[in-house]
Amino acid sequence: MLTSVELCAGAGGQALGLEHAGFAHTALVEIDKHCCNTLRHNRPNWNVIEQDLRLFKDDAAAYRGMDLLAGGLPCPPFSIAGKQLGEKDERNLFNDAIDIIDAARPRAVMIENVRGFLGAVFHDYRERLKTQLDKLGYKTDWRLLNASDFGVPQLRPRVVIVAVEHRRAEHFDWPEPNPHNPPTVGETLHDLMAAGGWPGARSWADKADEIAPTIVGGSKKHGGPDLGPTRARAAWATLGVEGRTVAPEPPDPFHQGMPRLTVPMVARIQGFPDDWHFTGAKTNAYRQVGNAFPPPVAQAVSTQIAKVLRKRVLRAVSG
Numbered sequence: 001m002l003t004s005v006e007l008c009a010g011a012g013g014q015a016l017g018l019e020h021a022g023f024a025h026t027a028l029v030e031i032d033k034h035c036c037n038t039l040r041h042n043r044p045n046w047n048v049i050e051q052d053l054r055l056f057k058d059d060a061a062a063y064r065g066m067d068l069l070a071g072g073l074p075c076p077p078f079s080i081a082g083k084q085l086g087e088k089d090e091r092n093l094f095n096d097a098i099d100i101i102d103a104a105r106p107r108a109v110m111i112e113n114v115r116g117f118l119g120a121v122f123h124d125y126r127e128r129l130k131t132q133l134d135k136l137g138y139k140t141d142w143r144l145l146n147a148s149d150f151g152v153p154q155l156r157p158r159v160v161i162v163a164v165e166h167r168r169a170e171h172f173d174w175p176e177p178n179p180h181n182p183p184t185v186g187e188t189l190h191d192l193m194a195a196g197g198w199p200g201a202r203s204w205a206d207k208a209d210e211i212a213p214t215i216v217g218g219s220k221k222h223g224g225p226d227l228g229p230t231r232a233r234a235a236w237a238t239l240g241v242e243g244r245t246v247a248p249e250p251p252d253p254f255h256q257g258m259p260r261l262t263v264p265m266v267a268r269i270q271g272f273p274d275d276w277h278f279t280g281a282k283t284n285a286y287r288q289v290g291n292a293f294p295p296p297v298a299q300a301v302s303t304q305i306a307k308v309l310r311k312r313v314l315r316a317v318s319g
Helices: 013-020 033-042 053-063 094-104 120-135 166-171 185-194 201-207 230-237 263-269 282-290 295-318
Strands: 002-007 023-030 048-050 068-072 108-114 138-146 157-165
Touching: 002 013, 002 053, 002 094, 002 295, 013 023, 013 068, 013 295, 023 033, 023 053, 033 048, 033 282, 053 094, 068 094, 068 295, 094 120, 108 295, 120 138, 138 166, 138 295, 157 166, 157 295, 166 295, 185 201, 185 263, 263 282
Parallel strands: 002 023, 002 068, 023 048, 068 108
Antiparallel strands: 108 157, 138 157
């Protein structure tokens, strides 16, 4: 069994993808108590460490030799929706992740972040990270992947950074996109929209015939659960969805007008299985979903990493 440690694990999107790819989690580090509660609720056997990543650095050497170090480092330093301060942003944890990699020396690294990480303004920073990882013994590559290419019914571009030990880096290949389009919002959510007895569910599903715009997780400091700023809500309206708030329940038999999404609906659009339960109040649960890395994308990339790691193990045994 391949082993992994995950940094900034969130509510389990990447962790689920790694699990499906055959990785056993040695530890999952997450500072948000609501996310930790969700992880523990769904996988009581996982070693969830509720701790600041900067403090975990002191313990990283205890996990030396793991197969994969994965993580979804904070996105605001690189998001085009923010000031794009990059390494100058106090929320930037890339340098701390490098320290952990140095201490733990995993066989491979997988980190996801926002599309803004690939902006021209961060060119020198990306190259410096690549140089740092090269000195630690890794060949690094990154790619912009869209969740809709891996069966997720959502337009969600994310940057994935993969670093593999030099001696086996040549064997890593990025996953191939699915040969067919993902299901539409209507196809994805019809049964959940109809669950409360709403007679308009079928008609709504037929008209919601595109994939979803990017789910926005929102800030811990501002606002409640909604589907994003004005432009995003307008995009949802074209699919017949009211995006100003998230509903506690699916529409009832007497519902009029555009329906709202529930947390389970948003989770399904994000690629989570229906049996993954998000704990806490509606606002906290929605933010956990909205900030997650879609499990199918994490699974696709980590499956490719697993192939490289297993190939190395087999060669070591046969030699």
